[in-house]
Amino acid sequence: MTGRHIKIFATGGTIAGKAGSATGREYTPGQIGVEELLAEVARLDLPARLFGTQFASIGSEDIGPALWHQLHRACVSASAEDDCLGIIITHGTDTAEETAFLLDQTLPTAKPVILVGAMRPADAVGSDGMRNFANAVRVAADAEAAGRGVLLVMSDHIFAARDVRKARTEGVDAFRGFPRGPVGHVTPTSLEWFGAPWRTGEALRLEFHQNMPKVIILYAYAGMPGEDVAAAVRSGAKGLVLAGFGQGNAPAEVRSALAQAARTGVPVVRASRVDQGLVDRELDDDANGFIAARALGPPKARVLLQLLLANGISDPVRMQAAFDRR
Incomplete structure (x- = not known):
């Protein structure tokens, strides 16, 4: 693998979900594999080469220590590659804040690691997944994303892992940040940061352990x-x-x-x-x-x-x- 690129680690979630009906309420998460996702994304003419790995095809309510271990190990390996610009993890929204925070506390923070999801499945009216993904690529490819720790991108907002939480059960604008609100605004054609990087040069905070205490x-x-x-x-x-x-x-x-x-x-x-x-x-x-x-x-x-x-x-x-x- 050569050339500057972004790694995509797919875990499932609503962003990869299908309802079988554009107006149906019920859906199954994790139905779209990473290869199908990247084939769809290829038509968007995004400013980066993307390489994907499928880690799971589940809703994030089922994500726990075993998958965290896999993701952590993969992020460490990818961040050590000179040609890797950043990492995007597709993830269900229910526990995205926990995965983001865990990785934020245990990964070197030089390269951007972005979690992205969706509130509506891929075949629903008004699906938000592709826009959120395109926004995440723009963030991961931006040089100024470095030194900001792990981020979550949803609904044109960029949140820091420390601040972000899911605050609504429905609607695409489901995430909030506290004590800071969004740390940036992103669309498929623009990106604006609301401040300077806050983790530049900071050493690893805590070592990751696969078997953590109850x-x-x-x-x-x-x-x-x-x-x-x-x-x-x-x-x-x-x-x-x-x-x-x-x-x-x-x-x-x-x-x-x-x-x-x-x-x-x-x-x-x-x-x-x-x-x-x-x-x-x-x-x-x-x-x-x-x-x-x-x-x-x-x-x-x-x-x-x-x-x-x-x-x-x-x-x-x-x-x-x-x-x-x-």
């Missing part, structure tokens, strides 16, 4: 008993993330059970079930041994806690520092 998210609800915490610990959880009320709050019984878990060496991160907002440290966090998730929602807080534990980082002070700088 971390459970506990979703707070009115009347939640402390037994929910004890049950999670008994199940083998090595860490807990509270998707709490407001700024990471929970009933007194639950907070007491979480503090007990932290005293026995099970790290506890307070996050929020609210759509956006910071979860800052509280006065009781030192006494309880809790970690504040800051800007990370529960899914990303879980990924980061897994990575920290896998890298031998269990001290609450060091863990809090990691959450503060994400």
Whole structure:
């Protein structure tokens, strides 16, 4: 393989889905293989050579550690190729933020790695997949994409992995960013960045581990008993993330059970079930041994806690520092 190119790693998702009807609601993800996708893309006259590999043909609700390991290994290998401009991963939207964040924390960030998906299957009226893909190619081929970590491209927006989350169940404009909104705007014919690269020259953050510790998210609800915490610990959880009320709050019984878990060496991160907002440290966090998730929602807080534990980082002070700088 010679010449400057972009690697495409396909995993399935709605971008590769078919409904069999232009107006049907139900569809099956991952029906279009990467070769068929690239054949369709070839007609768009995009400014880059593309080479594809099919890793999976599934909805992203079924993506987990095994596929993360494959993608991580492939991204490391591709980024070491001098002629590789960047990497695009086609991915379902349900867990795209988790895959993006995991790779962002564990990959060298010099070359762009772009996740892209769709909210409508390929044969639906108003399908957004091809436009999103064309936009992702434009981003991956742009020299100024380097040093920005892993990105997600959807609906003409470019999001950083740290910020992005799926905020709507339908509609093509389904993703939001917090604390930053989009970091750039892209169309098939234009690209504008809203700031300078923020990860230039930064070393690898955390080593990837295929077998990461079990971390459970506990979703707070009115009347939640402390037994929910004890049950999670008994199940083998090595860490807990509270998707709490407001700024990471929970009933007194639950907070007491979480503090007990932290005293026995099970790290506890307070996050929020609210759509956006910071979860800052509280006065009781030192006494309880809790970690504040800051800007990370529960899914990303879980990924980061897994990575920290896998890298031998269990001290609450060091863990809090990691959450503060994400």
